Amino acid sequence: xxxIPTSGPVPVLDARRIATAAxxxxxxxxxxxxxxxxxxxxxxxxxxxxxxxxxxxKIVNAILFPPPTEVARAAVEWIASGEFVSDLSASLRRxxxxxxxxxxxxxxxxxxxxxxxxxxxxFGPIFQILRPIPPIAFVPIVxxxxxxxxxxxxxxxxxxxxxxxxxxxxxGVQKADQGLVRAxxxxxxxxxxxxxxxxxxxxxxxxxVGLRTAVGISFYTLVAAxxxxxxxxxxxxxxxxxQNMQTGQVFAGLLALGLISFVADRGFAxxxxxxxxxx
Amino acid sequence: xxLLQFARKMxxxxxxxxxxxxxxxxxxxxxxxxxxxxxxxxxxxxxVDRVSFDVRRGEFICLxxxxxxxKSTILNSVAGFEHxxxxxxxxxxxxxxxxxxDRGVVFQQxxxxxxxxxxxxxxxxxxMAGKSRAEAGAIADTLIEMIGLTRFASALPHTLSGxxxxxxxxxxxxxxxxxxxxxxxxxGALDAQTRSIMQESLLQLWSQVGATILFxxxxxxxxxxxxxxxxxxxxxxxxxxxxxxxDLPRPRSLDTTLDARFQELRKExxxxxxxxxxxxxxxxPHV
Numbered sequence: 001x002x003x004i005p006t007s008g009p010v011p012v013l014d015a016r017r018i019a020t021a022a023x024x025x026x027x028x029x030x031x032x033x034x035x036x037x038x039x040x041x042x043x044x045x046x047x048x049x050x051x052x053x054x055x056x057x058k059i060v061n062a063i064l065f066p067p068p069t070e071v072a073r074a075a076v077e078w079i080a081s082g083e084f085v086s087d088l089s090a091s092l093r094r095x096x097x098x099x100x101x102x103x104x105x106x107x108x109x110x111x112x113x114x115x116x117x118x119x120x121x122x123f124g125p126i127f128q129i130l131r132p133i134p135p136i137a138f139v140p141i142v143x144x145x146x147x148x149x150x151x152x153x154x155x156x157x158x159x160x161x162x163x164x165x166x167x168x169x170x171x172g173v174q175k176a177d178q179g180l181v182r183a184x185x186x187x188x189x190x191x192x193x194x195x196x197x198x199x200x201x202x203x204x205x206x207x208x209v210g211l212r213t214a215v216g217i218s219f220y221t222l223v224a225a226x227x228x229x230x231x232x233x234x235x236x237x238x239x240x241x242x243q244n245m246q247t248g249q250v251f252a253g254l255l256a257l258g259l260i261s262f263v264a265d266r267g268f269a270x271x272x273x274x275x276x277x278x279x
Numbered sequence: 280x281x282l283l284q285f286a287r288k289m290x291x292x293x294x295x296x297x298x299x300x301x302x303x304x305x306x307x308x309x310x311x312x313x314x315x316x317x318x319x320x321x322x323x324x325x326x327v328d329r330v331s332f333d334v335r336r337g338e339f340i341c342l343x344x345x346x347x348x349x350k351s352t353i354l355n356s357v358a359g360f361e362h363x364x365x366x367x368x369x370x371x372x373x374x375x376x377x378x379x380x381d382r383g384v385v386f387q388q389x390x391x392x393x394x395x396x397x398x399x400x401x402x403x404x405x406x407m408a409g410k411s412r413a414e415a416g417a418i419a420d421t422l423i424e425m426i427g428l429t430r431f432a433s434a435l436p437h438t439l440s441g442x443x444x445x446x447x448x449x450x451x452x453x454x455x456x457x458x459x460x461x462x463x464x465x466x467g468a469l470d471a472q473t474r475s476i477m478q479e480s481l482l483q484l485w486s487q488v489g490a491t492i493l494f495x496x497x498x499x500x501x502x503x504x505x506x507x508x509x510x511x512x513x514x515x516x517x518x519x520x521x522x523x524x525x526d527l528p529r530p531r532s533l534d535t536t537l538d539a540r541f542q543e544l545r546k547e548x549x550x551x552x553x554x555x556x557x558x559x560x561x562x563x564p565h566v
Contacts, residue, residue, distance in 0.1 A: 179390035182360055187404035188380030188455060201394050278394040278435050 066248045071255070074241075074248030083237065088260070090232035091222055094150065095264075098157025098225075099218045103211055106162045110169020111195060114203070120170070131163040136224035143228050153225035160221035161214040168210025172203030205279065208272045215268045219261040234260070305372075306459060306491040307334035307357055312366035314352050326352045328516035329366070336458070339485060339492045341506035343499065343548060345556055349517025350495045351463050357493060358384050358461050370459065380404060383452030383490075385465040389444035391436040397423060397447050398432040404455040415454075422450040425484065442473040449481070453488060462494045466501070475533055478504060482531060499548045503541060504531060511551045514559050521551055 048068045054060075055067035066074075078084045113120040113127075135156050146152025176199045184198045226235035234256050241249035273279075312330045315323040327349040334340050342350040355361035356368050359378040368375045370382065378384075383404075391400050398419045405415035423432050426446040428439075436444055445465055452460060466474040478501060485492060496502050502509045509523040525544055527535055535541055 177390070179386055179388055180392060182358075182378065182384070183386070183390040183392070183451075184403075185360075185378040186358060186380070186382060186384040187451070188407045189403075190407070193407070198392070201392075278437070 063245065064247060066251060070248040071251040074246065075252035075255070078237070078249060078252055083232075084256075086232050087234050087237050088256070090230070090236075091226070091234045092260070094153050094157060094225060094233070095218050095222050098154045098221070099161050099214065101154070102158040102161025102218075103165045103214060105158070106165025106210070106214075107169050107207060110166045110207075111173055111200065113166075114170045114173025114176075115195065115199065127163060127166060131167065134224075135160040135221045136227070139224055139228045148229045148231070152228055153222075153230065156225040156228070157218050157221045160217045160224075164214045164217055165207070165210045168213070169203060169207050172206025172210075173199055175206065176202040205276050208275050212265070212268050212272060215264050216261065219257070219264070223257075304335045305333050306336045306338070306370065307493065308367070308369040308372075309333075309353065309357070310367040310369075312353065312356060312363045312368060314349070314356060314361060315364050325364075325516040327356075327363075328518050330517065330519055331366075332510055332519060332522070334491055334493060336491055337489050339505055339507045340494065341502035341509045342493065342495045342512060343502040343509050343552070344497065344512030344517065345514045345552060345559060346497055348512045348514040348555075350497075350512055352517070354461050354463050354493060354495045357459075358382055380408060380455040381457050382459045382461055383455060383457040385445070385448050385452045385460065385462045387464045387467050389436065389441070389448040391444055391447055391451070393436055396433045396435060397428060397439070400436065400447055401451045401454050404451065408455055418454055419450075422454055423447075425487075426450050426480070440473075442469050442477060445469065445477065446480075449484070453484075453490070456488075458491060460490045460492045462492065464495055464497070467496070467498075474501075479532055481505070482529075486530060499545055499552060500536060503527075503544045503548060504535060509544075509548060511548055513555050520555075521547075523547060 052067045052069065055062060055065055055070075062070075075084075078087075109123065113123050138156060138159065142152040142156055146155065180198050180202055181194065184194055189197055222233075223235045226233040227239070230236040234253055238250050238253035238257075241247070241253065309330060309332050312327060313325060314327040315325045318324055330349075330353060332340075342353060344350045352361055356363050357370065357375065359375045359382070391397075392403065395403065398416065401419035401422055402412075402415040405418045406412070410418070420429075420432065423429055426449065428443060428446060428450075431439060431443065436447065439447070445468075449465070466477050469477060482505065494502075494505060503525055506525050509525060510519050511521045511523060512518065513520045523544060527538065527540055527544070
């Protein structure tokens with residue numbers, strides 16, 4: 001058996017050439033990174049500029065398609081009048097209450113139907129039929145049931161949030177790692193603690209996905225809820241402005257809706273990372 | 280619960296033969312155990328057919344057989360995860376009705392709680408047994424030191440290698456000081472080098488704690504190296520075809536595999552397994 005020679009002439013690399021090549025590569029990477037950041041920063045101003053130019057070119061009716069300057073003016077007026085704060089707080093209050101109630105019901109019933117074949121058989125078919133009905137379709141009946149009260153609006157948001165959270169919890173619980181359940185059992189985990197100690201945590205990544213989807217849904221459903229008639233709210237303001245032909249205000253309302261659901265989604269994404277801390 | 284399980288539960292207790300003379304040293308009794316699984320279409324396929332064996336207290340038993348021979352099913356019935364269709368499984372003289380902390384289980388996958396640190400994983404059993412946080416932590420620390428992972432006590436499982444995770448799983452299974460350790464191909468997913476180190480350290484741990492071990496494997500060398508007795512199984516449906524006593528001296532190490540007697544025993548098992556594999560390969564029913 002011959003040993004493979006480990007000594008001998010080693011190809012000599014010119015240290016200076018390596019250094020220059022490396023620094024060139026670093027410079028190129030830094031440059032393209034800077035360009036990408038710059039493009040990202042320009043995205044919104046460019047969009048606004050094009051919008052402004054198109055609106056000023058009078059290709060379309062300026063009343064129907066107001067320029068960004070007009071939208072900004074309407075937004076400032078909205079904020080200065082104090083109506084923005086009352087609209088925002090009315091909308092956020094509905095979304096928050098509806099979301100919390102819907103999510104709590106969804107997680108609770110999802111645990112029940114996911115763990116028990118009896119309750120899965122009892123509730124599963126009903127939920128599966130009710131789930132695809134868009135919440136907005138319930139607006140007429142909700143007006144009859146609740147009139148213009150807050151109860152009806154919260155009901156719609158609960159409805160929208162509940163099914164998504166229920167389904168993801170149900171699936172998460174059913175897919176809970178059987179190996180972990182067995183491990184917990186052989187370690188003497190009592191039945192009543194198995195759900196809290198193992199099943200719920202095992203299903204948590206699924207539940208979090210459902211909860212995040214439900215954040216978006218709760219804002220869609222908010223629109224349906226305020227469509228049912230309201231006295232304050234971001235979408236209520238949009239409707240009112242439309243009736244008065246205040247298109248600047250309409251756009252300002254739409255932007256506000258976009259912004260708050262964006263912030264809510266990002267906020268939840270950050271929270272989700274803490275919820276599933278072991279990933 | 281399947282209908283059959285339900286029917287079995289409701290069936291009146293058979294006035295069977297008089298209980299066997301209780302020999303004090305018998306820890307696990309498996310008597311005429313048959314376990315069948317339901318296929319799509321309602322047909323029952325036996326996985327394990329009338330298997331009987333005893334394990335004495337402190338004994339190291341390997342169940343050896345080709346894959347799919349039902350050896351894991353037998354282990355699961357002793358663990359209480361699987362209920363026999365017919366026959367009896369008794370641990371320390373009592374019928375097994377479900378899983379419990381008197382039988383630590385190590386699975387093929389580590390099955391560690393991914394949200395708990397190494398220390399919290401090992402401490403879980405003692406916590407469930409009602410020990411205080413401090414007491415359970417102390418038990419965990421001792422075991423983690425025994426497996427040489429003190430440095431990783433506060434790490435989350437996914438940051439450890441497969442071998443390290445399986446060591447934690449072994450420590451966790453031992454934390455309730457069970458009389459019985461059930462190990463279901465625990466080193467099957469590890470690379471060859473890690474596996475042989477794990478085998479030696481398992482033997483060392485066992486000599487310190489002296490539990491009764493039922494170890495399932497399809498690796499002949501592993502079975503002969505570890506066991507006091509190797510129960511060789513046939514496939515489809517699983518039966519025990521030979522009870523091989525391994526009379527190699529202890530303590531054993533990797534060097535034991537060079538022993539002439541080791542090679543003899545290995546050959547004996549290999550021939551049996553090979554016959555079974557050929558039968559399975561040719562599809563000849565041997566029932």
